[in-house]
Amino acid sequence: xxxxQAPKRRITQRQIAERAGVSQAxxxxxxxxxxxxxxxxxxxxxxRVLAVIREAEYVADPVxxxxxxxxxxxxxxxxxxxxxxxxxMDFYATLLSGIEGAAESLGYDLLLFTSAPVKEGKRSVxxxxxxxxLADGCLLLGREIASExxxxxxxxxxxxxxxxxxxxxxxxxxxxxYVTGTATLxxxxxxxxxxxxxxxxxxxxxxxxxxxxxxxxxxxxGHGVEGDVLAVDPDDIAxxxxxxxxxxxxxxxxxxxxxxxxxxxxxxxxxxxVPDDLSIVVLADPSRAREEDPDxxxxxxxxxxxxxxxxxxxxxxxxxEVEVPVEAQRxxxxxxxxxxxxxxxxxxxxxxNGVSPS
Numbered sequence: 001x002x003x004x005q006a007p008k009r010r011i012t013q014r015q016i017a018e019r020a021g022v023s024q025a026x027x028x029x030x031x032x033x034x035x036x037x038x039x040x041x042x043x044x045x046x047x048r049v050l051a052v053i054r055e056a057e058y059v060a061d062p063v064x065x066x067x068x069x070x071x072x073x074x075x076x077x078x079x080x081x082x083x084x085x086x087x088x089m090d091f092y093a094t095l096l097s098g099i100e101g102a103a104e105s106l107g108y109d110l111l112l113f114t115s116a117p118v119k120e121g122k123r124s125v126x127x128x129x130x131x132x133x134l135a136d137g138c139l140l141l142g143r144e145i146a147s148e149x150x151x152x153x154x155x156x157x158x159x160x161x162x163x164x165x166x167x168x169x170x171x172x173x174x175x176x177x178y179v180t181g182t183a184t185l186x187x188x189x190x191x192x193x194x195x196x197x198x199x200x201x202x203x204x205x206x207x208x209x210x211x212x213x214x215x216x217x218x219x220x221x222g223h224g225v226e227g228d229v230l231a232v233d234p235d236d237i238a239x240x241x242x243x244x245x246x247x248x249x250x251x252x253x254x255x256x257x258x259x260x261x262x263x264x265x266x267x268x269x270x271x272x273x274v275p276d277d278l279s280i281v282v283l284a285d286p287s288r289a290r291e292e293d294p295d296x297x298x299x300x301x302x303x304x305x306x307x308x309x310x311x312x313x314x315x316x317x318x319x320x321e322v323e324v325p326v327e328a329q330r331x332x333x334x335x336x337x338x339x340x341x342x343x344x345x346x347x348x349x350x351x352x353n354g355v356s357p358s
Contacts, residue, residue, distance in 0.1 A: 080142025098307025182215025
């Protein structure tokens with residue numbers, strides 16, 4: 001008969017802190033035994049933490065003890081989708097620039113973790129050869145991150161901040177307010193006279209896509225109107241164009257700048273003038289716009305600031321002398337609007353008798 005047992009799950013520093021009635025930062029200082037830091041902790045507090053540790057048979061990760069969060073000033077960047085393909089660069093280029101600038105000013109070096117294999121277009125930070133604990137903490141980037149992965153990150157007691165809003169409770173993040181930005185553009189189109197609205201979204205259930213959709217639908221619901229919505233296949237813009245024309249919408253809200261450019265080209269092929277015959281509003285800002293590209297009316301997410309604020313938040317979480325309140329671990333930035341030249345009043349529509357208003 002086998003006497004083997006499942007390995008005992010290691011208690012986390014967060015759980016130790018809760019049992020000892022101290023902060024997680026205090027537990028970290030005790031576990032890592034730095035004389036300079038321990039001198040600031042009352043002996044009674046230190047003894048209480050050590051008693052909980054002995055009772056729980058806690059053994060600190062030796063790599064984490066020697067490397068993570070103790071003055072080596074290394075911040076990891078983990079991307080759940082490849083960061084460098086052309087399709088991803090619109091998002092990642094300025095974001096990484098913001099992270100780099102903040103790292104320089106705060107005295108951090110950056111580690112980009114790339115060894116995780118890509119499976120079905122995604123990675124996992126928990127792959128067998130993960131070296132994420134070489135860093136003090138990590139920024140997580142990705143349109144979609146499974147809630148199970150984020151919950152597991154919290155359980156590991158490893159400091160991290162996600163770039164982008166997440167529904168998973170207890171996740172520190174810095175995000176962009178796409179709901180308000182999208183709703184504001186819908187109101188501008190409504191005030192310009194548009195009554196036929198279509199949304200061509202990215203085929204994703206990530207929070208940023210859902211936030212744009214919420215802004216679109218909620219703003220129209222305020223006027224008692226429902227817009228048409230399509231998840232675009234980026235490899236088949238022609239079908240998306242046919243769908244758009246079938247809706248008879250006078251204004252198209254497009255999530256992806258690349259899709260918007262494709263639709264603009266389709267319009268030109270058919271002699272449809274933008275914005276005279278069809279207005280196009282883009283819900284993102286291309287980071288590599290060419291001079292000959294249309295000047296789209298668009299949302300302009302502050303990507304560079306987004307990256308900088310995410311790293312700044314992580315640096316505060318890492319600081320053992322700083323207590324970051326839970327409510328301060330979720331930051332949402334306003335999304336600017338670039339007026340552009342692709343939103344205009346629609347042509348006067350004929351009434352039911354086919355007569356155009358004078």
